[in-house]
Amino acid sequence: MRSRLALGSLALALATAGCADNTPAPIPRTTQPTDAPSQPTPTEEPGNDGQSGGSDGGGEPATGGDREPRAVGTLVDLLEVPWGVDFLPDGAAVVTERMTGRVLQVTADGTLSRLGAITSAVPQGEAGLLGVAVSPDFDTDRTLFFYVTTGTDNRVVRAELNGSRLGEPSVVLDGIPAGFIHDGGRIAFGPDGHLYVTTGETGDPALAQDPDSLAGKILRITPDGEPAPGNPDPGSPVWSLGHRNVQGLAWDDEGRLWASEFGDSTWDELNLVEKGGNYGWPEVEGRGGQKQFIDPQLVWPVEQASPSGLSYADGHLWMAGLRGQRLWRITVTAAGKAARPTAFFTEDYGRLRTVATAPDGLLWVTTSNQDGRGEPTPADDRIIQVRP
Template sequence: MRLGRTRSGGVLASVALTLAATSACSDGSPAPIPRVTQPTDLPSQPTPSASETPEPTTGSDEGGPPKAVGTLVDLLEVPWGVDFLPDGAAVVTERISGRVLQVAADGTLTRLGGISAAVPEGEAGLLGVAVSPDFDSDRTLFFYLTTGTDNRVVSAPLDGTTLGEPTVVLDGIPRGFIHDGGRIAFGPDGHLYVTTGETGDPALAQDPDSLAGKILRITADGEPAPGNPDAASPVWSLGHRNVQGLAWDDEGRLWASEFGDSDFDELNLIEKGANYGWPQVEGVGGGSEFVDPQLVWPVEEASPSGLAYADGHLWMAGLRGQRLWRIKVSGAGRASQPTAYFTEDYGRLRTVVTTPDGQLWLTTSNRDGRGEPTPADDRIIVVRP
């Protein structure tokens, strides 16, 4: 078994952080969290070089390079999940602190509460967040977190700026010090997609009875969604090492970014019931039993995490690679022309999301024990695609 991608980093305390459900002033209004914005601290944008374009594809810089507009908010502690409320503000999770924050489009930061059951160690903790597609009526947020015994999905009501008590939606997902997955998102079909890692035990990815190393598809109540490959199982696809990003294109196709081991990171087009090969295959396998990735990268150029889609392109954030990849998606569902931007400008990049007004928010992950944080980290950077 190869563990070339298991960088130990700093060992984080394995304790559940007890957080207040809300932070409020004496008059009952939410207490803004102090922040420092630095709209002029961003370096000029690099021109991607040919060496930054991974084989076997070649790319061109269609439409000009993206531009970093400024730092929206800084002094965060490992922001991990980001999703938008109907009013345009975002809900942001912090992996280590367990805090749940609201970030407005102007950078105003408000603490909504926290998830006290989250246990932050290694790559675990409070991870993904998804806003209910029926939020206007049900006021519900969904979270993926690691507890002392498992990974699980919970829901919690949001009453104004007060996060309510979580309710378990799906539990029993294997947990690990590494490879916990954690990205959750509602698809165009209204169902919740959940990425899980194989927790450092590669065999779990091929075990149909394990929820580890999979992409799951469930209802908002945690039941297997109608139309799953097995009506009794939440598993949508299998053979994954550690999927960290999900995005749907204009045609409703699901894409996923995935950590490889020692050789190749992957961008996969996800198909119902398909097997993506781990641990038998890393990268392109060429056989009929497994689905090959559409693109691969040398591990030092990616370690892909967040994934977003905007205007015919996927945007993929790189941790070890410390860059943002733009990838063209054709109408036929082919990914090509990957081009790198912001290489080593902001350190480790965890999450990229498309905002309601068509910009990108890009989060850094330099305080996760594996980066070299600046005094401003971690940050949310606004990018004009």
């Protein structure tokens, strides 16, 4: 592992020869970007089509003293489709690899070690070992939670970290429909201490509106896998429904839950998630203006986003774009509205999968160029540190 890391670092050093700092090298391109420069980007008022936000050019710069984020260095490289990132109490992160099933530890100084593997993971398409969440009581229970695609379903499992070795996983919640695409996979503990789990509709849109299916939902469960107290239906883990494929969750300073969601062919979404809310898929993509569904706060053309990871830092949401190959910064107003989406690093590092806020305030941004849809460099995949 360390030799792979050293070789990757050498490759990156050669790629950045002549640079005065450790700023990550952009991915070499053989074609020019097809869209306009993506910053600054104002929030647009809804037009006749009922959509808003996400335009890529023109307008005035964002106001309010927002500084431009800066990539300060590559933390680790030569990873294989890193997917989940969450932080231990000591500041190190647990990182999952979708294709290999490996569970890694990465320290703040870039030291990489292998904790173990989830051997039940069956990678295919968009599936495999996906999200990770560190128990809020980790200091006493030493427990990590994972979202994994097996040969029969998607499920949440947990395992104890014994020293530097991962113990045998046990099932927390199973029976989540699995597919070649749209498996969701992000898990995170909320401020209430319960585990939130995002699921996709696996390419079967009707499942998103089926209250008896766990597909196309955001679930809320206890650490033991039971429906969390206060759920809309006390006997169900479902917190919200009508989702196509949510892969990003974040809470702001006021405890509001935000989710980033893949659209189909027109609009990707940023949603403010409400208890029992129905977000419309497949009846609506983007803003529909129908009373029975909750409209997204912001939308983007799919070529500008295809969002996965979402995090909150410095008064903003930060959303990673896969097809969009950029990092979106979104202001959260005092009234709890999403505003002024601004894109950074457009096509500099390829597909961006996950963004996580480290204890020191830096963002850890993972690339996803080895997933079969990107243009990897010899150093990919990487974790890049960004100062917000």
